[in-house]
Amino acid sequence: MKYYTKWSLLLLVAGLSSCSHSINKYSTIDSTLQVKATSILRDKLIGLNALSGQAIIMEVQTGHIKAMVGLDRKDSADYQPCKNFSQTHESALIQPISILAALESGKVTLSDKVDVGNGIYSVHGRELKDHNWHRGGYGEISILQGLAMSSNITVYKTMEKAFGNDAQAYFNLLDKMSYGKPDSIAGMTYLKPAYFVTPKDSGWSDTAFAWFCIGYNQIITPIQMLTFYNAIANNGKMVQPQLYKDSTTIINPQITSQANIDSIKQALEYVVTDGLGQPALSDKVQVAGKTGTVQLEDGSYIVEFCGYFPANAPQYSIIVSIHKEELPASGGLMAGDVFRRITEYISTYNKYFNSK
8 A cells, every 4th residue: 555756755753752751740741631541542452452552632722731641562461651752654644634735725625526436546557545445435425525434535636626736736735734843842852854855857746646645655743643633623723732831832823724724623523423533423522533544564554533622612632543463443443432532531520621
């Protein structure tokens, strides 16, 4: 499934190299929530016999990190806290971000129809497949429906309509939206973003672009992805994640137009109510978010869910990322379930919830 290219490739490799901060009066970490999130994630990792997992919880408006859990499997039944949050990987969670960039181009709307046919689409001789291709695909659906069902073909055909042969316009919008930020967080050590630059007469091949916009040909840390989703929840304002109770720092005051933020927020709600994100659906609090599943070069899988709640007035954003060796692999059923359990705990027991 993986396709690498020699053309210019932005590798978002900023990552945490340590998680050695202490929980003290200056820390944003809620010790009770940290313990509970650890327990929930560990239970799921044990059930899946997964290799590792992360769960990060952040306050939407302040960027305060309320819990930051990383667990690595040391043997078949033992998971230990990680000391490295710098791990980067490809992520299908970019799909709503690609759609947001397309909306920002002004050439598409979420109600536009896309024909994904039988779930197999040829991109210059290379097959791009939807997850249900062996069941005949989705046929003609809206961009909204395609996003809810994680249709790779929907995302790429939307990119074709919005950007045509001008892949650079898409990357310019990602840069304008501050995708891949932050470069650093106080209390953690980050690698600086690395760029692979090639001669100016080289460009993105159609196949490389197709795989990038659905989650491949790029790597990013979970906390960077969470920062972007948190900006969506925060009506377009991207704030710096923080481990210490300093004043809030704004990375980008408005990543896109408010109208397109409103559209993508509605889409992320729809993912949970009507799409593959239904395992994250709760009867206790309204949530919004997106599933993501990618297969890595070694054949293992990353399954993820990133979102926020309450959907109508977001207070917390959460990312759950799980690395497992083999099928089945489902961002909704696996990571989405962890997300739901954490949101229900916070909405039921956290004394700060709904108190602002």
